[in-house]
Amino acid sequence: MSRGTLFDKVWEQHTVATLPSGQTQLFIGLHLIHEVTSPQAFAMLRERGLPVLYPQRTVATVDHIVPTDTVARPLQDALAEEMLQALEANCRAHNIPFFGIGSGRQGIVHVIAPEQGLTQPGMTIACGDSHTSTHGAFGAIAFGIGTSQVRDVLATQTLALNKLKVRKVAVNGSLGPGVYAKDVILHIIRHLGVKGGVGYAYEFAGSTFAQLSMEERMTVCNMAIEGGARCGYVNPDETTFAYLRGRPFAPQGKNWDQAVAWWRSLASDADAEYDDVVTFAAADIAPTVTWGITPGQSVAVDETLPTLESLPEAERAIATEAYAYMDLQPGQPIQGTKIDVCFIGSCTNGRISDLRQAAKVVEGRKVKPGVKAFVVPGSERVKAQAEAEGLDVIFQAAGFEWRNPGCSMCLAMNPDKLQGRQISASSSNRNFKGRQGSAAGRTLLMSPAMVAAAAITGEVTDVRAFL
Amino acid sequence: MSKIERITGRGLPLRGNDIDTDRIIPARFLRCVTFDGLGEHVFADDRQSGQHPFDLPQYQGARILVVNANFGCGSSREHAPQAIARWGIQAIVGESFAEIFAGNCLAMGVPCLTAAPAQVQALQTLLEDQPTTELTLDLQVLTLTAGDQVIPLTMAESTRQMLLSGQWDACGQLLANQDKIHEVAARLPYVRWAVS
Numbered sequence: 001m002s003r004g005t006l007f008d009k010v011w012e013q014h015t016v017a018t019l020p021s022g023q024t025q026l027f028i029g030l031h032l033i034h035e036v037t038s039p040q041a042f043a044m045l046r047e048r049g050l051p052v053l054y055p056q057r058t059v060a061t062v063d064h065i066v067p068t069d070t071v072a073r074p075l076q077d078a079l080a081e082e083m084l085q086a087l088e089a090n091c092r093a094h095n096i097p098f099f100g101i102g103s104g105r106q107g108i109v110h111v112i113a114p115e116q117g118l119t120q121p122g123m124t125i126a127c128g129d130s131h132t133s134t135h136g137a138f139g140a141i142a143f144g145i146g147t148s149q150v151r152d153v154l155a156t157q158t159l160a161l162n163k164l165k166v167r168k169v170a171v172n173g174s175l176g177p178g179v180y181a182k183d184v185i186l187h188i189i190r191h192l193g194v195k196g197g198v199g200y201a202y203e204f205a206g207s208t209f210a211q212l213s214m215e216e217r218m219t220v221c222n223m224a225i226e227g228g229a230r231c232g233y234v235n236p237d238e239t240t241f242a243y244l245r246g247r248p249f250a251p252q253g254k255n256w257d258q259a260v261a262w263w264r265s266l267a268s269d270a271d272a273e274y275d276d277v278v279t280f281a282a283a284d285i286a287p288t289v290t291w292g293i294t295p296g297q298s299v300a301v302d303e304t305l306p307t308l309e310s311l312p313e314a315e316r317a318i319a320t321e322a323y324a325y326m327d328l329q330p331g332q333p334i335q336g337t338k339i340d341v342c343f344i345g346s347c348t349n350g351r352i353s354d355l356r357q358a359a360k361v362v363e364g365r366k367v368k369p370g371v372k373a374f375v376v377p378g379s380e381r382v383k384a385q386a387e388a389e390g391l392d393v394i395f396q397a398a399g400f401e402w403r404n405p406g407c408s409m410c411l412a413m414n415p416d417k418l419q420g421r422q423i424s425a426s427s428s429n430r431n432f433k434g435r436q437g438s439a440a441g442r443t444l445l446m447s448p449a450m451v452a453a454a455a456i457t458g459e460v461t462d463v464r465a466f467l
Numbered sequence: 468m469s470k471i472e473r474i475t476g477r478g479l480p481l482r483g484n485d486i487d488t489d490r491i492i493p494a495r496f497l498r499c500v501t502f503d504g505l506g507e508h509v510f511a512d513d514r515q516s517g518q519h520p521f522d523l524p525q526y527q528g529a530r531i532l533v534v535n536a537n538f539g540c541g542s543s544r545e546h547a548p549q550a551i552a553r554w555g556i557q558a559i560v561g562e563s564f565a566e567i568f569a570g571n572c573l574a575m576g577v578p579c580l581t582a583a584p585a586q587v588q589a590l591q592t593l594l595e596d597q598p599t600t601e602l603t604l605d606l607q608v609l610t611l612t613a614g615d616q617v618i619p620l621t622m623a624e625s626t627r628q629m630l631l632s633g634q635w636d637a638c639g640q641l642l643a644n645q646d647k648i649h650e651v652a653a654r655l656p657y658v659r660w661a662v663s
Contacts, residue, residue, distance in 0.1 A: 016651050019640055022628065120657060123657060130542050130567055146571035152574075156645070158641050162623060259656070262656050321483070413498060434489060
């Protein structure tokens with residue numbers, strides 16, 4: 001059993017009670033909600049006549065269903081409009097802060113909470129969205145929940161949970177040029193598997209993480225869930241504090257110094273005990289691309305796709321299924337795979353540093369004719385910042401479409417979808433069958449810079465040749 | 468809430484590892500403000516051929532779904548277990564489950580139990596060969612009986628207790644500790660900073 005880790009300390013400080021079943025009742029410091037997984041939870045509250053216990057500890061935005069071309073109301077999709085109206089009405093009725101379209105604060109929930117300073121070290125954070133693990137980048141315990149649990153948090157600001165084990169995932173050394181945080185997490189999942197993290201929180205540690213920016217740490221923690229770990233985190237350090245200082249909801253004045261002292265005290269002790277420890281070398285990580293239908297099915301861009309015989313027996317059936325669905329062959333190089341659509345955005349890679357890296361590749365070049373390429377900033381704030389830096393001009397000059405913020409084609413709940421058997425190069429987080437809106441659509445996950453390179457050449461390309 | 472001790476009925480074998488919640492209920496069906504009607508869209512994309520186990524006549528009316536490893540991975544959408552339950556499934560037996568999915572099932576009173584991979588696969592074969600086999604899932608003794616076979620099952624003891632005692636919907640228990648909730652909130656520094 002782990003001891004002395006950030007996870008242990010934060011868990012202990014938020015423990016309300018031990019329930020008769022043996023589960024822990026855990027206080028949730030920050031609850032984030034959006035239009036998809038909350039309306040049924042509010043309906044359950046109404047059925048039971050329950051109020052929201054701590055309305056100011058919940059923050060709402062709209063992200064999954066928003067169209068990215070025009071956001072004029074009413075939304076063209078009547079179902080999307082109904083969901084947005086339900087969220088607005090629920091927030092009004094319960095006095096919950098809502099960051100709506102045009103507020104300057106709207107965006108993907110996992111982009112806006114950090115940029116507003118709502119996400120802070122030492123918090124427990126829950127949201128009806130599996131990518132809530134993102135917020136662990138700040139040294140928070142953050143995890144996704146379902147709608148019944150959204151109800152529980154609204155009604156009680158707590159959840160009934162079993163404590164997770166803690167695995168330290170250390171990566172040491174400096175990343176090479178053209179290798180990004182996305183490659184780090186794809187590499188980790190490739191080696192630990194998509195269910196390797198079930199039952200664990202992942203503590204991302206080592207000298208590589210010490211060098212990563214907050215946005216890069218968010219990219220890694222975001223995809224902890226793709227490795228089966230409901231929650232991933234990085235211990236807070238000077239990088240964390242520097243990011244938070246001065247943000248709208250960060251502690252101010254005399255509270256700031258107290259906060260930093262408290263945050264420091266929560267970091268895992270030097271002699272902390274873990275349930276498991278694994279170590280990777282940054283030097284072994286190359287630009288990485290998925291080829292299959294799970295985020296664990298990936299190769300370095302200069303590798304060939306694995307033969308079935310080279311895979312562990314337990315992975316052969318899903319690999320066979322993946323090859324048939326993707327129409328790719330064992331032994332072929334991933335480089336050169338033709339691409340139809342390029343998507344830059346999502347809660348994994350829709351932040352300003354992601355757009356800067358992609359723009360650097362795109363600048364002065366043109367999107368390959370026949371390729372549809374578009375950029376969806378993660379939030380209104382990211383969009384404004386990118387426009388202030390002229391990134392929108394660079395993208396549009398190259399032939400990219402420049403859109404409004406939202407989840408967009410990561411999960412295709414809005415009009416942005418693949419068509420038929422189209423294949424995308426995508427900076428998002430899931431390559432599941434049908435994920436991007438077409439039952440036969442195919443997704444290759446990669447870093448935003450790699451997506452940008454694919455847009456220029458029309459095929460999977462090693463971005464290192466562009467730098 | 469009802470106590471869940473025993474579930475009987477026919478089984479539905481669904482083979483494959485890493486079946487994610489996007490496949491269980493594709494995102495386009497999440498454009499809704501209630502869970503009503505989700506049952507008819509369960510596995511909508513996978514069922515286009517009409518040969519999916521959820522479409523085969525011999526499995527209509529089945530109560531117990533039998534799956535392989537890492538079932539329910541991906542998105543946290545409760546719409547996924549809601550769609551499965553509204554189709555008619557009352558319990559799921561598998562090699563392993565994704566955590567958020569299993570938690571969502573518990574909150575709905577749908578037990579997710581694990582068994583050894585070889586036994587799960589043998590059970591799937593049995594249900595493919597003899598779909599009319601009656602299954603009895605007993606949470607008291609953690610077994611699944613299929614004909615003359617008795618398969619040992621596992622689940623977290625806390626989860627089992629919540630189902631057996633009828634306390635699988637935690638909301639009431641959580642609310643009963645309201646004083647303690649306020650005590651913890653008062654002790655957490657960031658709650659103070661936000662109001663000062």
